[in-house]
Amino acid sequence: MAPPSEVDEAIEVLSRTPGLLERWLEGLSEPWLSAREGEGTYSPLDVVAHLTDNEDVDWMPRLELVLEHGESRPFTPFDREGFRRRFDGWPLERLLARFATTRRANLDRLEALALRAPDLDRTGMHPAFGRVTVRQLLAGWVVHDLTHVAQIARVLAKRYRDAVGPWREYMGVLGDREPERR
Amino acid sequence: MAPPSEVDEAIEVLSRTPGLLERWLEGLSEPWLSAREGEGTYSPLDVVAHLTDNEDVDWMPRLELVLEHGESRPFTPFDREGFRRRFDGWPLERLLARFATTRRANLDRLEALALRAPDLDRTGMHPAFGRVTVRQLLAGWVVHDLTHVAQIARVLAKRYRDAVGPWREYMGVLGDREPERR
Numbered sequence: 113m114a115p116p117s118e119v120d121e122a123i124e125v126l127s128r129t130p131g132l133l134e135r136w137l138e139g140l141s142e143p144w145l146s147a148r149e150g151e152g153t154y155s156p157l158d159v160v161a162h163l164t165d166n167e168d169v170d171w172m173p174r175l176e177l178v179l180e181h182g183e184s185r186p187f188t189p190f191d192r193e194g195f196r197r198r199f200d201g202w203p204l205e206r207l208l209a210r211f212a213t214t215r216r217a218n219l220d221r222l223e224a225l226a227l228r229a230p231d232l233d234r235t236g237m238h239p240a241f242g243r244v245t246v247r248q249l250l251a252g253w254v255v256h257d258l259t260h261v262a263q264i265a266r267v268l269a270k271r272y273r274d275a276v277g278p279w280r281e282y283m284g285v286l287g288d289r290e291p292e293r294r
Numbered sequence: 295m296a297p298p299s300e301v302d303e304a305i306e307v308l309s310r311t312p313g314l315l316e317r318w319l320e321g322l323s324e325p326w327l328s329a330r331e332g333e334g335t336y337s338p339l340d341v342v343a344h345l346t347d348n349e350d351v352d353w354m355p356r357l358e359l360v361l362e363h364g365e366s367r368p369f370t371p372f373d374r375e376g377f378r379r380r381f382d383g384w385p386l387e388r389l390l391a392r393f394a395t396t397r398r399a400n401l402d403r404l405e406a407l408a409l410r411a412p413d414l415d416r417t418g419m420h421p422a423f424g425r426v427t428v429r430q431l432l433a434g435w436v437v438h439d440l441t442h443v444a445q446i447a448r449v450l451a452k453r454y455r456d457a458v459g460p461w462r463e464y465m466g467v468l469g470d471r472e473p474e475r476r
Contacts (some may be wrong), residue, residue, distance in 0.1 A: 124321070125322070154402065241461070244461075245458060248458055251457035252458045255451045256464075258448070259451060261443070264453070276437050286441075286450070288470050
C-alpha cells in the first residue's frame with residue numbers, strides 16, 4: 113500500500129478532532145469546562161466554540177479562495193473573539209455537534225478536490241503573513257487543531273497546579289507557555 | 295445537586311483518558327504514531343505504552359499503599375523506560391484495550407474506597423519527594439494524564455513545524471518545552 117499523501121495524512125488528524133473532543137469533554141462538570149488561565153483567555157468550552165467558529169470561515173474557505181483566485185483576493189482576517197457573540201450561551205453538546213458536522217463537510221469538500229502536488233504549491237494572500245501556499249495552509253489547519261488540544265490539556269491541568277505539590281516538577285504541562293488565543 | 299467532590303472531579307478526567315486516546319489515535323498511520331521529538335523521547339505509541347505500564351504500578355497502587363502503611367513503606371521507584379521491554383511489539387489497539395481495562399479497574403477500586411477529607415490528608419513516602427499526601431497523589435494522577443495528552447498533541451504538531459511556514463508564530467504548541475519522559 114502506498115504511504116498516505118500529504119492530504120490524506122492531514123485528513124487523518126483533522127477527521128479525528130471532533131470525536132476526541134466529544135469523548136474527552138462531554139459530561140465534564142462545569143469547574144473543568146469553565147477553567148481558564150486568566151482574564152480574556154479560553155476555557156475548554158471557549159476552545160470548542162472557537163474551533164466551531166473557525167471551521168466555518170477559516171481553513172477550508174481560504175483554501176478554496178486560493179484555488180479560485182490565487183493571490184488576487186486576500187483572506188478576510190479572522191476574528192478570534194467572534195465566537196463569543198455567535199455562540200453565546202451554546203452548551204458544549206450543541207457546539208460539538210455543530211463542529212463535527214462542519215468539519216465533516218469541509219473534509220468532504222477537501223477530498224472532492226483531489227489535490228495533487230502542483231495544487232499544494234499554489235499561493236494565496238494572508239492579511240498578516242503575505243504569500244502562503246496551500247501546503248502551508250493545510251499544515252496550519254492540522255497544527256491549529258493540535259495547539260488547541262494541547263491548550264485544553266494545559267488549562268485543565270493548571271486547575272491542579274498547586275494541588276499536585278511536589279509532583280509539579282515532573283509535570284511539564286504545568287510549565288507551558290501562557291495561553292494562545294487563536 | 296452538590297458540587298462534585300475532589301475525588302469525583304478527578305475521576306471525571308481519569309475515566310475519559312482511555313476513550314479520548316482511542317478516538318484520537320486508533321487508525322492513525324505509522325508516521326503519526328511513531329513521530330518523536332528526538333532520540334530517547336516518547337512517540338504517541340510510546341506514550342500509550344507508558345500510560346499502560348504506569349497504570350499497573352503507579353498511582354492507584356501507591357494510593358492503596360499509603361492507606362495501608364502510611365509513611366512506613368516508601369513507594370517503589372517507577373521505571374519510565376520499563377514499558378519498552380514489557381510491551382515490546384504491542385500494537386496500539388492492544389495497548390489501548392489494556393490501558394482502558396486497567397484504568398477502569400483502578401477507578402472502581404478508588405470509588406469503592408469512598409475516601410473522605412481526612413483520608414486525603416494521609417501521608418506516604420515518595421522515593422524522591424519525601425512526604426506526600428493522598429490529595430497530592432490524586433491530583434498528580436490527573437495531571438500526569440493531561441501532561442501526556444499535551445505531549446501527544448505537541449509531538450504530532452511538530453511533524454509540521456516547518457510545513458506550516460509563517461503560521462508557526464501563531465501555533466503555541468510548536469514552541470513548547472522539550473519532551474518530558476514521565
